[in-house]
Amino acid sequence: MSGSLSRRQAIDAVTKFKVAATATDVPLADLFGINVFSKSVMKARLPKNVYKKVAATIDEGAPLDPAVADAVANAMKDWAIEKGASHYAHVFYPLTGFTAEKHDSFLEPDSSGASLAEFAGKTLLQGEPDASSFPNGGLRGTFEARGYTGWDVTSPAYILENPNGNTLCIPTVFISWTGEALDKKTPLLRSQQAMSKQAMRLLKLFGHNDVDTVVSYAGAEQEYFLIDEHFFYARPDIMTSARTLFGAKPSKGQEFDDHYFGAIPDRVLAYMIDLDRELFKYGIPSKTRHNEVAPGQFELAPVFERSVLAHDHQQLMMTLMKKVAERHGMTCLLHEKPFAGVNGSGKHVNFSLGNGNQGNLLNPGDTPHENVQFLVFCAAIIRGVHKYGGLLRASVASASNDHRLGANEAPPAIISIFLGEQLMDVFDQIAKGGATGSKQAGVLELGVDSLPPMKADPGDRNRTSPFAFTGNRFEFRAPGSNQSISDPMVAINTILADSIDYLATELEKATADGTEFNAAVQKVLQQVILDHGAVIFNGDGYAQAWQDEAAARGLLNLRTTVDAIPFMAEKENEELFERYGVLSARELEARKDVILEQYALCLLVEAKETAEIATTMILPAALRYQGELAGIAANLTAAGIDSPTPLLGELTETIGALTSALATLNAGISGFHGEGELEEATYGLETLIPAMAAVRAAADTLEGQVADDLWPLPTYNEMLTIL
Incomplete structure (x- = not known):
C-alpha cells in the first residue's frame, strides 16, 4: 500500500499506534452514577418532604409541585459546584435528532463587585433558547424567536466532564412560545402517559387494584464503525456526509464471517473499556460489547431502562462514543451505511411494558396459553402494528436509513411481526376457538459426556423480522444507528394506547352485557387474530417470495423515506395522535415537513x-x-x-x-x-x-x-x- 502522502501517513500512524493503558484505579462498579444527581443523592441532600414529592413524580408520574424547585435547585447547585462545575446547561433534543445545550455561569456579580453562585428554582424550571433557529416545520417563523426549555424531573441531571471544567446538565423539554413541541422528548413523555393510562385501565379489568403507573422500557442495541482518525481526515466525504460517497469493494469484506464475535483488537478493546467507564459515570448501564458482522464494525448494548431515560442515555451515549474515540486516535461512525457493500448499522430497540407491582407485562411464562393477561397485551401489539404499520415505518425513515432497510442485512421495509413457534401455535388455537396447550422447551443432547444437556427454547429467533418477539419483549429492528429512539418509541407507545383502549372498551362492553370475563377475553382475542393476523410472519423476510406474499396480504412496502413519510400525517394517524394528546395535527404536519426537508x-x-x-x-x-x-x-x-x-x-x-x-x-x-x-x-x-x-x-x-x-x-x- 504505497498510496498518496495522506494515505501513507495514516497507515504509518496506525501501524505504529501503541495502546495506552486505561486507568483502572477505581473499580468499574464504584463509578456507576457518580456524575448523576440521582435519587440517592437527592434523598441525602433534600428535605424529606421535598424528596418525597420529587420521588412521587419520578416513580408514579405524579404532578410536579413547582414549590419544590427552589430547594432542588439549591441542592443541585451545591452538588454541582462540589463536582467542579462552573456552568449549568438546559439540555434538550430538537428535531435535528441531536442534542442541544446552552451554558450559563452560576456566578453573578453582586452590588459590592464580588460574585455569588446563584441558581434559583425558576431557573431550574424554565429556560429560553431561540426557537426559530432549529428545524420546526413552520411552527415558528424566523422573526419569531421565543422558545422555552422545561425541566424534566424524570430524567436526572448530571455533570458533563471536560479537562478544563465541568458543566451541570439538566435534561429538559423544548417547546415554542405558543406551547407546541419543538423537540423529540415532549411527545415521548406524552405518549408514555397516554399508554400508561390505558394499560392501568386494562389491568384493573383483570382485578388488579394495586396498579402503579405502567411504563415502557427500552434497551437499544447500538452498532457502529471505528476508523483511524487519519483516514477520517483524508476522506472529505466522510467528514461532510458521515459516509463514503466513493469506494471500490474491498478484496476481502465480510464474506468469511470471521469478524463477527471475533477477538476484539487491542486498540478497540481499550476504547471499549474506556467507554464503559465513561458510560458508567453517567449511570448508563452498558452491558454487552462485541465485534459485529462487517470488518471495522462493533456493537454496544445497554440494559433495559424506562424508555424516556433510555432515550436521554442514548443521546448522551452517542456523544460519549465519539469523544472517547478521539482519545484513542479513532473516529466513531454512526451513519447507517458508512461503507457500501458491507453491513450497515442499526439500533435495535428492545421494548417491554411493566411496573413494580405487576412486573413485566410481556413475560409469557412457561404456559403462555394460560397467561391470559399476557395474551391480551400481546394482541394489542399485534393489532397496533398491523393497523399502523405505515406509521411505524415512517418513524424510522431517513436518507441514511434508506441505505439499509430492505437490504439483506436489515429488516425489510415491510412491517410484520414474528411471534415464534410457541406463540404462533397459541394464537392459532385461539383463532380456532380456544388455546389448550403450549409447546414446551426441549433438551439438546450434545453427545459429549462432559457437556451438560442444554435447554432449547420452544421457538427459534428471526433476525429478518422488523418486529420480533424474543422471549419476554419485542425487538423493533428497523431504527437506524444514528437515530434518536424517541420517534419509534412515540409511535409504539401511541399505537399501544390505541389498541389497549380498544381492547379494554370491548371487554367492558361484553361484561356489561352479561358475558363472563374469560369468555369475553377469548372472543376479543379471537377477533383480533382474525382481523389482524395478516401482520404475523415467521419466515424469511429477505426472500422475494415474502415481498409477493406481503402484497397479497395487503401489507405496505414503503421502500424509501419519500414513500413512507406521507403516511405520518394521514387522517387516521392525525386522529390517533390528537386523540391521545401526543401530537396536534399542526405538530404532526410540522414533523413530516422537517423530515422531508x-x-x-x-x-x-x-x-x-x-x-x-x-x-x-x-x-x-x-x-x-x-x-x-x-x-x-x-x-x-x-x-x-x-x-x-x-x-x-x-x-x-x-x-x-x-x-x-x-x-x-x-x-x-x-x-x-x-x-x-x-x-x-x-x-x-x-x-x-x-x-x-x-x-x-x-x-x-x-x-x-x-x-x-x-x-x-x-x-x-x-x-x-x-x-
Whole structure:
C-alpha cells in the first residue's frame, strides 16, 4: 500500500499506534452514577418532604409541585459546584435528532463587585433558547424567536466532564412560545402517559387494584464503525456526509464471517473499556460489547431502562462514543451505511411494558396459553402494528436509513411481526376457538459426556423480522444507528394506547352485557387474530417470495423515506395522535415537513460533495495517469516497439463515463427545486440519487485502474482492516 502522502501517513500512524493503558484505579462498579444527581443523592441532600414529592413524580408520574424547585435547585447547585462545575446547561433534543445545550455561569456579580453562585428554582424550571433557529416545520417563523426549555424531573441531571471544567446538565423539554413541541422528548413523555393510562385501565379489568403507573422500557442495541482518525481526515466525504460517497469493494469484506464475535483488537478493546467507564459515570448501564458482522464494525448494548431515560442515555451515549474515540486516535461512525457493500448499522430497540407491582407485562411464562393477561397485551401489539404499520415505518425513515432497510442485512421495509413457534401455535388455537396447550422447551443432547444437556427454547429467533418477539419483549429492528429512539418509541407507545383502549372498551362492553370475563377475553382475542393476523410472519423476510406474499396480504412496502413519510400525517394517524394528546395535527404536519426537508438537504449536500471530490480529486488523478500511459505508449511507438495498451483505452473510456456522469449530476444540483418539502425530497430521490450513483460507479471503476500512488483517497481495504 504505497498510496498518496495522506494515505501513507495514516497507515504509518496506525501501524505504529501503541495502546495506552486505561486507568483502572477505581473499580468499574464504584463509578456507576457518580456524575448523576440521582435519587440517592437527592434523598441525602433534600428535605424529606421535598424528596418525597420529587420521588412521587419520578416513580408514579405524579404532578410536579413547582414549590419544590427552589430547594432542588439549591441542592443541585451545591452538588454541582462540589463536582467542579462552573456552568449549568438546559439540555434538550430538537428535531435535528441531536442534542442541544446552552451554558450559563452560576456566578453573578453582586452590588459590592464580588460574585455569588446563584441558581434559583425558576431557573431550574424554565429556560429560553431561540426557537426559530432549529428545524420546526413552520411552527415558528424566523422573526419569531421565543422558545422555552422545561425541566424534566424524570430524567436526572448530571455533570458533563471536560479537562478544563465541568458543566451541570439538566435534561429538559423544548417547546415554542405558543406551547407546541419543538423537540423529540415532549411527545415521548406524552405518549408514555397516554399508554400508561390505558394499560392501568386494562389491568384493573383483570382485578388488579394495586396498579402503579405502567411504563415502557427500552434497551437499544447500538452498532457502529471505528476508523483511524487519519483516514477520517483524508476522506472529505466522510467528514461532510458521515459516509463514503466513493469506494471500490474491498478484496476481502465480510464474506468469511470471521469478524463477527471475533477477538476484539487491542486498540478497540481499550476504547471499549474506556467507554464503559465513561458510560458508567453517567449511570448508563452498558452491558454487552462485541465485534459485529462487517470488518471495522462493533456493537454496544445497554440494559433495559424506562424508555424516556433510555432515550436521554442514548443521546448522551452517542456523544460519549465519539469523544472517547478521539482519545484513542479513532473516529466513531454512526451513519447507517458508512461503507457500501458491507453491513450497515442499526439500533435495535428492545421494548417491554411493566411496573413494580405487576412486573413485566410481556413475560409469557412457561404456559403462555394460560397467561391470559399476557395474551391480551400481546394482541394489542399485534393489532397496533398491523393497523399502523405505515406509521411505524415512517418513524424510522431517513436518507441514511434508506441505505439499509430492505437490504439483506436489515429488516425489510415491510412491517410484520414474528411471534415464534410457541406463540404462533397459541394464537392459532385461539383463532380456532380456544388455546389448550403450549409447546414446551426441549433438551439438546450434545453427545459429549462432559457437556451438560442444554435447554432449547420452544421457538427459534428471526433476525429478518422488523418486529420480533424474543422471549419476554419485542425487538423493533428497523431504527437506524444514528437515530434518536424517541420517534419509534412515540409511535409504539401511541399505537399501544390505541389498541389497549380498544381492547379494554370491548371487554367492558361484553361484561356489561352479561358475558363472563374469560369468555369475553377469548372472543376479543379471537377477533383480533382474525382481523389482524395478516401482520404475523415467521419466515424469511429477505426472500422475494415474502415481498409477493406481503402484497397479497395487503401489507405496505414503503421502500424509501419519500414513500413512507406521507403516511405520518394521514387522517387516521392525525386522529390517533390528537386523540391521545401526543401530537396536534399542526405538530404532526410540522414533523413530516422537517423530515422531508432534512432528507432533501442531506441528498443535496451529498450530491455537492460527490461532484467536488470527483472533479477536484478523482478526475485529476485519472487524467495524470492517463497522461503517463499516453506518454509510455508514445515512447514505445517511437522506439519501434509494437505494444498494445488496452489499459489506456479502458481508462479513457471510464474517464469519459465519469465526465458525462458529472455533467448530469451538476445539472441535477443546479436544478434542485420543488414546490414544497415533498416535491424537493422526490426530486432528490429521482434525480440526485441516480446521478450520484453514476458518478460513483465510474469513480469506483477508476480506483481499480489508476496507479495506487496516484489515488487520492484511503481505500476500503485500508479503512476497514487497519485499526
